Amino acid sequence: MKIVVLKFGGTSVGSFKRIRIISKIIISYIKKKYAVVVVSSAMSGETNKLIKKSKEICNNFDKSEYDVLLSAGEQIACALISGNLIRLGYKSRSFMGWQVPILTDTNHGNSKINYIQKNNLIKFLKSGGTPIVAGFQGVNNKFKITTLGRGASDYTAIMIAKYLKAQKCIIYTDVEGVMTTDPKVYKNAKKIKIISYEEMLEMSSLGSKVMQSNSVQDARLNRINFDVRSSFKSTVGTSVTKRKNIKNNKVITGISLTKNDAKVTIVGVKDKPGIAASIFEPFSRNNINIDMVVQNISANRHDTDITFTLKQDDLNKTLKLLKLNKKITYRKILIDKNVSKVSIIGVGMITTPGVTYRMFKSLSRKNINILVISTSEIKISVLIKSINVKKAVSALHKEFKLDK
Amino acid sequence: MKIVVLKFGGTSVGSFKRIRIISKIIISYIKKKYAVVVVSSAMSGETNKLIKKSKEICNNFDKSEYDVLLSAGEQIACALISGNLIRLGYKSRSFMGWQVPILTDTNHGNSKINYIQKNNLIKFLKSGGTPIVAGFQGVNNKFKITTLGRGASDYTAIMIAKYLKAQKCIIYTDVEGVMTTDPKVYKNAKKIKIISYEEMLEMSSLGSKVMQSNSVQDARLNRINFDVRSSFKSTVGTSVTKRKNIKNNKVITGISLTKNDAKVTIVGVKDKPGIAASIFEPFSRNNINIDMVVQNISANRHDTDITFTLKQDDLNKTLKLLKLNKKITYRKILIDKNVSKVSIIGVGMITTPGVTYRMFKSLSRKNINILVISTSEIKISVLIKSINVKKAVSALHKEFKLDK
Numbered sequence: 001m002k003i004v005v006l007k008f009g010g011t012s013v014g015s016f017k018r019i020r021i022i023s024k025i026i027i028s029y030i031k032k033k034y035a036v037v038v039v040s041s042a043m044s045g046e047t048n049k050l051i052k053k054s055k056e057i058c059n060n061f062d063k064s065e066y067d068v069l070l071s072a073g074e075q076i077a078c079a080l081i082s083g084n085l086i087r088l089g090y091k092s093r094s095f096m097g098w099q100v101p102i103l104t105d106t107n108h109g110n111s112k113i114n115y116i117q118k119n120n121l122i123k124f125l126k127s128g129g130t131p132i133v134a135g136f137q138g139v140n141n142k143f144k145i146t147t148l149g150r151g152a153s154d155y156t157a158i159m160i161a162k163y164l165k166a167q168k169c170i171i172y173t174d175v176e177g178v179m180t181t182d183p184k185v186y187k188n189a190k191k192i193k194i195i196s197y198e199e200m201l202e203m204s205s206l207g208s209k210v211m212q213s214n215s216v217q218d219a220r221l222n223r224i225n226f227d228v229r230s231s232f233k234s235t236v237g238t239s240v241t242k243r244k245n246i247k248n249n250k251v252i253t254g255i256s257l258t259k260n261d262a263k264v265t266i267v268g269v270k271d272k273p274g275i276a277a278s279i280f281e282p283f284s285r286n287n288i289n290i291d292m293v294v295q296n297i298s299a300n301r302h303d304t305d306i307t308f309t310l311k312q313d314d315l316n317k318t319l320k321l322l323k324l325n326k327k328i329t330y331r332k333i334l335i336d337k338n339v340s341k342v343s344i345i346g347v348g349m350i351t352t353p354g355v356t357y358r359m360f361k362s363l364s365r366k367n368i369n370i371l372v373i374s375t376s377e378i379k380i381s382v383l384i385k386s387i388n389v390k391k392a393v394s395a396l397h398k399e400f401k402l403d404k
Numbered sequence: 405m406k407i408v409v410l411k412f413g414g415t416s417v418g419s420f421k422r423i424r425i426i427s428k429i430i431i432s433y434i435k436k437k438y439a440v441v442v443v444s445s446a447m448s449g450e451t452n453k454l455i456k457k458s459k460e461i462c463n464n465f466d467k468s469e470y471d472v473l474l475s476a477g478e479q480i481a482c483a484l485i486s487g488n489l490i491r492l493g494y495k496s497r498s499f500m501g502w503q504v505p506i507l508t509d510t511n512h513g514n515s516k517i518n519y520i521q522k523n524n525l526i527k528f529l530k531s532g533g534t535p536i537v538a539g540f541q542g543v544n545n546k547f548k549i550t551t552l553g554r555g556a557s558d559y560t561a562i563m564i565a566k567y568l569k570a571q572k573c574i575i576y577t578d579v580e581g582v583m584t585t586d587p588k589v590y591k592n593a594k595k596i597k598i599i600s601y602e603e604m605l606e607m608s609s610l611g612s613k614v615m616q617s618n619s620v621q622d623a624r625l626n627r628i629n630f631d632v633r634s635s636f637k638s639t640v641g642t643s644v645t646k647r648k649n650i651k652n653n654k655v656i657t658g659i660s661l662t663k664n665d666a667k668v669t670i671v672g673v674k675d676k677p678g679i680a681a682s683i684f685e686p687f688s689r690n691n692i693n694i695d696m697v698v699q700n701i702s703a704n705r706h707d708t709d710i711t712f713t714l715k716q717d718d719l720n721k722t723l724k725l726l727k728l729n730k731k732i733t734y735r736k737i738l739i740d741k742n743v744s745k746v747s748i749i750g751v752g753m754i755t756t757p758g759v760t761y762r763m764f765k766s767l768s769r770k771n772i773n774i775l776v777i778s779t780s781e782i783k784i785s786v787l788i789k790s791i792n793v794k795k796a797v798s799a800l801h802k803e804f805k806l807d808k
Contacts, residue, residue, distance in 0.1 A: 016460040053484060056420040062490040068498050069483035072476040079473035080457060086466040094472050098502065099547055120547075143503055143524075 001125060003166040004034040007135065007157035010044035011174040012231040013077050022172065022231055023084050026130065030090065035125040037164065038132045039157040040081055042073025047150075063108035067137070067147045071097065074134035074153070082132040091129040095121065097137035097145065102156065104138035104146045111138055111146035113155070116163040133160060154215035162222045169224055171211065172231035177238030178203060178210050180402040181255040186393045188403050192253060193236070196243040199253045202345045202379045216240065243347050251355055252346030252400045255393055260312040261291070263339045263371065263383065266322070268331030271304040278327040279306060286321060288314045292341065292374045292383060303331070307372060309383060312337055339371060340389045343381040344396055356380055362399040366391050405529060407570040408438040411539065411561035414448035415578040416635040417481050426576065426635055427488050430534065434494065439529040441568065442536045443561040444485055446477025451554075467512035471541070471551045475501065478538035478557070486536040495533040499525065501541035501549065506560065508542035508550045515542055515550035517559070520567040537564060558619035566626045573628055575615065576635035581642030582607060582614050584806040585659040590797045592807050596657060597640070600647040603657045606749045606783050620644065647751050655759055656750030656804045659797055664716040665695070667743045667775065667787065670726070672735030675708040682731040683710060690725060692718045696745065696778045696787060707735070711776060713787055716741055743775060744793045747785040748800055760784055766803040770795050 006029065008022050029036045041047075050070050054061040061069075078094035085092035097104075100120060104111035124131050135153025138146045148155050154171055161169035176191055178200065183189040195203070197220035204213045210228055219226055219240065229237025269275060276295065283290055292309045310318060315335065322333065349355040359380055363370060368391060372383035384392055397403060410433065412426050433440045445451075454474050458465040465473075482498035489496035501508075504524060508515035528535050539557025542550045552559050558575055565573035580595055582604065587593040599607070601624035608617045614632055623630055623644065633641025673679060680699065687694055695713045714722060719739065726737065753759040763784055767774060772795060776787035788796055801807060 016457075019461070050480065053420075053480065054487060057423070057484055057488050058491045060491075062487045065483040065487040065490065065498060068500075069480055069487070072479045072483075075476045075479070076454065076457065076473055079469040079476075080461055083458060083466045083469040083473070084461050086469065087462045087464075093548075094469055096472075096549075144497075145500075 001035045002033070003037060003125065003164050004029055004168040004170065005037045005039060005157050005161040005164070005166045007039040007153060007169070007171045008041065008081075008231060009153065009171075009173045010041045010047070012172050013040055013081065014044035016080075018231075019080055019084055023081065023088060025172065025231060026085065027088065027090065030130065034168075036130050037121060037125070037160055037166070038081065038130060039135045039153055039160060040074060040077045040132060041135050041153040043077050046073040046076065064144060067108050067145050070147055071134070071137040071145050074136055078132045078134045085130060085132075091127070092132060093124060093129055094132045094134070096134050098139035098143070100133060102138035102159075104140050104148065106140045106142065106144070106146070108144075108146055110149040111140070113138060113148070113159045116159055118163050121160075121164060149214065151212035151215065154211055155218050158215060158219045158222065158224045158226060161224050161226070169226040170237075171226055171228045173210065173228060174230065174232060175210055175228075176230045176233060176235050177228050178240075178254065180253070181393055181397060182257060185257060185390055186397055188397065190402060190404075191235075192238050194239045194241065194246055194248065195253055196246055196347050197240060198243065198378055199345050199347060200240050202343070202376075203254050203256050210238075246347070249348070250346065250401065251348040251352045252344045252402070253348070254345050255396050255400075255402070256343050256345060257389055257393060258341045259386075261309050261339050261341055261383070262312045262315045263307060263309050263336040264315070264318065265305055265307040265334040266328075266330045267305050267334060268303040269306055270329045271302060275304070275328065276306065279322075279325070282321045282325055283310075283318060286317065288318055288321075292372045292381065294372050309339065309341065309372065336371075338386045339383050340386045341381050341383050342389060342392050342396070343379050344400065345379045346400075347378050349378060349380070358399055359396065362395045363392055366395050368392050368395075405439045406437070407441060407529065407568050408433050408572040408574065409441045409443060409561050409565040409568070409570045411443040411557060411573070411575045412445065412485075412635060413557065413575075413577045414445045414451070416576050417444055417485065418448035420484075422635075423484055423488055427485065427492060429576065429635060430489065431492065431494065434534065438572075440534050441525060441529070441564055441570070442485065442534060443539045443557055443564060444478060444481045444536060445539050445557040447481050450477040450480065468548060471512050471549050474551055475538065475541040475549050478540055482536045482538045489534055489536075495531070496536060497528060497533055498536045498538070500538045502543035502547070504537060506542035506563075508544055508552070510544045510546065510548070510550070512548075512550055514553040515544070517542060517552070517563045520563055522567050525564075525568060553618065555616035555619065558615055559622050562619060562623045562626065562628050562630060565628050565630070573630040574641075575630055575632045577614065577632060578634065578636060579614055579632075580634045580637060580639050581632050582644075582658065584657070585797050585801060586661060589661060589794055590801055592801065594806060594808075595639075596642050598643045598645065598650055598652065599657055600650055600751050601644060602647065602782055603749050603751060604644050606747070606780075607658050607660050614642075650751065653752070654750065654805065655752040655756045656748045656806070657752070658749050659800050659804075659806070660747050660749060661793055661797060662745045663790075665713050665743050665745055665787070666716045666719045667711060667713050667740040668719070668722065668726075669709055669711040669738040670732075670734045671709050671738060672707040673710055674733050675706060679708075679732065680710065683726075683729070686725045686729055687714075687722060690721065692722055692725075696776045696785065698776050713743065713745065713776065740775075742790045743787050744790045745785050745787050746793060746796050746800070747783050748804065749783045750804075751782050753784070754781060762803055763800065766799045767796055770799050772796050772799075
């Protein structure tokens with residue numbers, strides 16, 4: 001039995017027309033003699049409607065009942081998909097989390113899967129049936145419904161692929177795959193055919209919103225190869241796999257960029273041990289995400305300048321917290337709201353010298369000033385003026401031959 | 405532990421305001437030291453929305469998946485009620501059919517309850533919790549979700565009252581109880597304080613739509629006393645119980661009436677054995693419900709006249725079937741679309757002679773002509789011209805002292 005797990009996101013099952021279309025996709029695999037396990041999200045908009053209902057009751061709705069409420073969304077979608085397959089003459093059945101069962105911990109709203117019992121699914125597959133499994137939900141050891149966090153239907157699909165030792169796992173979504181960069185910024189952006197988990201993680205944490213980072217990480221930890229492709233177009237998507245499987249001579253795989261960043265510089269901070277912790281502790285306590293951080297020697301030898309970036313939305317709150325902070329003294333604060341982070345990502349840079357140089361050279365050739373730099377093993381990020389983003393992406397895309 | 409089962413229908417939980425109001429009702433019982441089990445329907449309109457979704461897929465949607473789809477409605481309502489009780493500081497938890505579990509047969513869409521495991525509910529009640537049980541749904545021995553038929557949340561409540569040996573079972577709805585007659589027809593209609601199962605069954609099968617007849621029958625078979633009352637007004641409702649518990653000297657309990665009836669007379673049918681069967685068999689095969697039937701000797705000694713009543717909606721179909729019927733010959737067909745059935749109902753009539761006489765006398769005093777008569781142990785029905793209904797109900801209501 002060669003098993004394929006097909007996961008459909010909210011927009012892929014967002015209407016009756018869409019359910020008919022994805023039924024055709026499912027049937028195409030059945031006809032290719034695959035034993036198909038479908039994992040579905042709620043129809044797009046449904047989860048938000050249910051969340052709204054909970055907010056009508058109160059803002060801190062009980063987490064356990066919240067899971068009961070939200071899991072109704074996938075229940076509806078799965079029943080409709082299964083009902084449509086049956087109408088078309090195929091044996092099918094919906095499986096809620098508790099029916100598989102998908103056993104999770106008790107962390108309501110953000111549970112982790114402990115174990116998936118495969119017997120029920122395998123038995124149904126062997127009988128020629130196509131199980132439609134509700135994504136995003138499970139059941140804990142107290143027989144209570146749990147949910148796995150938003151976007152976690154991908155996680156369900158990947159874990160089912162793991163426990164059922166599936167040959168393929170395909171994440172159907174509303175984009176065609178992972179692109180070398182944002183096509184809205186650079187029109188020659190190309191689809192990436194194959195990408196490593198690590199690159200995919202960097203791409204998604206840097207703004208390429210194809211999949212939640214968590215689910216990519218779960219796939220990486222469990223060594224599950226998967227494809228991301230569109231349920232709207234029949235084009236080939238992007239394969240996500242471990243580095244070893246990638247035989248490609250590109251130095252970098254993609255260019256990601258962020259929008260709506262802001263830069264803050266605290267000038268003339270009294271330099272003493274633990275000063276960085278004193279500055280950043282209140283931000284972390286208030287759930288403000290600080291991204292890049294640079295500490296420079298200031299003009300005055302006993303002072304230092306600290307620069308960091310964050311989302312524009314958090315800027316006002318951050319400035320307030322800085323003013324309230326009694327543990328630090330400084331001369332002044334400079335802010336810049338019109339900055340963006342552009343990153344080049346690729347496992348190829350590990351073995352290829354001179355990537356940093358080529359990046360800086362390309363940018364300087366276009367007279368683009370680099371404000372902050374940060375690097376990791378497979379990524380180099382630079383902060384630049386937002387006005388320069390298009391120019392920068394275009395130059396880098398060409399420099400690293402991503403146009404081909 | 406004195407247990408009360410409180411069942412709330414769709415309109416009782418039809419909005420967030422309503423959920424807040426019924427929470428107050430629930431809490432009032434908790435404060436009176438009851439162990440409260442709540443049974444809830446889906447919010448009004450929700451089930452119809454889900455049915456509509458299934459119809460978008462196809463008209464003969466798979467019954468098993470239909471149950472999965474529909475049961476999401478109660479899941480949403482129960483999570484919201486439970487979440488609201490928790491917000492107010494009470495320990496609460498929703499229980500879906502499979503979590504109780506409520507074990508049913510496999511007759512999807514119209515399952516019967518085989519057994520309710522009480523341990524989980526009792527344990528939660530003993531811990532001081534208020535379980536919110538999803539009405540209308542159960543689980544079969546294949547771990548599939550089943551539903552109990554429309555309006556069957558009452559059935560869930562009654563069976564939970566049975567298995568938990570509840571002291572009280574209260575059906576909260578949008579009417580104040582069972583009325584002596586339709587207040588729209590006769591404004592002095594009074595609420596009935598106590599009524600037997602059998603009378604209630606006659607009342608509901610004759611048009612007083614307080615509860616589905618099935619659920620009343622289930623209560624009767626299991627000897628579960630219950631109250632019907634309004635969640636919109638804090639008035640006392642109607643108690644439904646076995647005849648023995650009723651110590652009341654009224655001869656009749658209520659007057660029910662039907663609207664939109666039609667009368668058909670087949671004049672001069674050749675009288676031979678089995679002729680009635682030949683006439684009615686095609687109706688039954690076509691799901692046409694025939695109500696009253698009378699066979700008279702015709703003017704011609706070898707012929708007979710057969711009169712029957714049915715719903716006006718079925719009249720055209722019935723006439724067509726009569727014309728197609730090759731097994732019978734007759735002289736002509738007379739129809740009357742403006743007829744209504746008025747029934748007096750009461751266990752008191754078993755032990756009280758002269759009830760029929762009093763009914764006929766009252767009607768004749770008002771010059772109301774009786775077209776057809778039919779009687780049962782606790783009911784006398786007469787067919788009259790619709791134009792006379794108000795007059796008839798008024799006369800009978802007074803004759804049998806229901807005004808007091």
